[in-house]
Amino acid sequence: MNTICSSLADIETRLAVPVSLMQDIITTFQVEMSNGLSGKPSSLKMLPSFMGIPTGREQGTIVAVDFGGTNVRVLLIELTGNGQTHIIDKRVFPLKDNEGRYNYTTASVSGMQLFEFIAGKIAEIIPAADKIYPLGHTFSFPCRQYGVNSAELISWTKELKTMGTEGKNVEVLLQSALERKGLDQVYPQAIINDTTGTLLTYSYTDKATDIGAICGTGHNSCYLEPNHPLTNRPMIVNMESGNFNQVPQTDYDVYLDINSEKPGAQRLEKMTAGQYLGEIVRIIVSGLLANNSMAIKADALYIPYSLRAEDISTMLADHTANLNEVANVVESCWRMSGLKIEERKALKTIAAFVTVRSARLVAATWAGVLYKIDPDLSRHHTIAVDGSLYEKMPGYAEALVQAMQDVLGVASKQVTIRLSKDGSGIGAAIAAATVYGSR
Numbered sequence: 001m002n003t004i005c006s007s008l009a010d011i012e013t014r015l016a017v018p019v020s021l022m023q024d025i026i027t028t029f030q031v032e033m034s035n036g037l038s039g040k041p042s043s044l045k046m047l048p049s050f051m052g053i054p055t056g057r058e059q060g061t062i063v064a065v066d067f068g069g070t071n072v073r074v075l076l077i078e079l080t081g082n083g084q085t086h087i088i089d090k091r092v093f094p095l096k097d098n099e100g101r102y103n104y105t106t107a108s109v110s111g112m113q114l115f116e117f118i119a120g121k122i123a124e125i126i127p128a129a130d131k132i133y134p135l136g137h138t139f140s141f142p143c144r145q146y147g148v149n150s151a152e153l154i155s156w157t158k159e160l161k162t163m164g165t166e167g168k169n170v171e172v173l174l175q176s177a178l179e180r181k182g183l184d185q186v187y188p189q190a191i192i193n194d195t196t197g198t199l200l201t202y203s204y205t206d207k208a209t210d211i212g213a214i215c216g217t218g219h220n221s222c223y224l225e226p227n228h229p230l231t232n233r234p235m236i237v238n239m240e241s242g243n244f245n246q247v248p249q250t251d252y253d254v255y256l257d258i259n260s261e262k263p264g265a266q267r268l269e270k271m272t273a274g275q276y277l278g279e280i281v282r283i284i285v286s287g288l289l290a291n292n293s294m295a296i297k298a299d300a301l302y303i304p305y306s307l308r309a310e311d312i313s314t315m316l317a318d319h320t321a322n323l324n325e326v327a328n329v330v331e332s333c334w335r336m337s338g339l340k341i342e343e344r345k346a347l348k349t350i351a352a353f354v355t356v357r358s359a360r361l362v363a364a365t366w367a368g369v370l371y372k373i374d375p376d377l378s379r380h381h382t383i384a385v386d387g388s389l390y391e392k393m394p395g396y397a398e399a400l401v402q403a404m405q406d407v408l409g410v411a412s413k414q415v416t417i418r419l420s421k422d423g424s425g426i427g428a429a430i431a432a433a434t435v436y437g438s439r
């Protein structure tokens, strides 16, 4: 029988991201960036956004729709034109009702129905029927953009399955839903990825911002390409870095990937994003039971995705002597009771390994971008991040900073990582104002 200690040491080795691996990622990431930009085969889609960074003088009252996959947020935002943003109203609606009354993420619902739901929520937030509202739309999935207001969904990610949406122009779906609801005073102006929104929002005030990222349910980063081949001008590029596939997978990752909605796709995202962290922990713990390192019985442990990122957060935040919160989580998620203290500690340690691995892999990709746009790191760079992992997961933000220091050494002083709070929604408003204001 394996002891829990020897098993933990083995898991730690498998999940470690040493500096040597980060350096390999930096190199391969840059190659994939160049290939993607020049249209060669690459796991990085490098999608043009047709947006540069804002001046900070954009202004107006704008409706923003932020569609991420778990919730849809509808916001009314005031841009003052002096770098300030003000959220006048914000409403959040889950795409899947907890009581099971509706679910817009399954294959039994169509994109048309989904956008009708969203249009209904837009109707609720508009204060005056006789005023015109420009609308900015954040749509957090890989889209082929044909212009600032035209984007076709390439494929769903984050396990979404809504039918009749892949391959469709998402802005057309939204526009027709608005028309069906009689909302002809709402004018969609721009559609952007959430990473772009995050970058736009932070760069509204901090001009050194040149990377935007989401570390939340999903993972992705964008950056400001100084000289985009399409325009020979600066343009934000949505890398779809969650699809980066040059990171060695462990057996846990392979198992998760094979059993996911789209095997082979989004390999980095499946190792780093909130949608998957709990599932990786569950797969590891199932292995511990199988090799008798833990002597517990827990039928519910075998239910996929039975542990969520929020549960990992709760475990990592538990500093009680007996790790009572850890015990509560496994009791409620897996109906697993009577855990010994060493087992509780082991679970928390595994959750920490998985979380820190995520942060170190993400940091390595950012270092790859930084070396690509500024090989000597001679300038200051701000990386703007939004998302629940960055904002709420205990230790995540610190692990990113530590990883940057480990891999960049003293040059890490040139890099600041900042929360771009509500960046994905506010960014949609900034994007819309940029377009509306320039007409």
Ligand code: BGC
Binding pocket: 068, 139, 140, 141, 142, 157, 158, 193, 194, 195, 214, 216, 217, 218, 219, 220, 221, 240, 242, 269
């Ligand atoms: C999507 C990206 C998005 C990221 C964060 C990924 O699954 O492919 O477009 O930026 O999630 O929401």
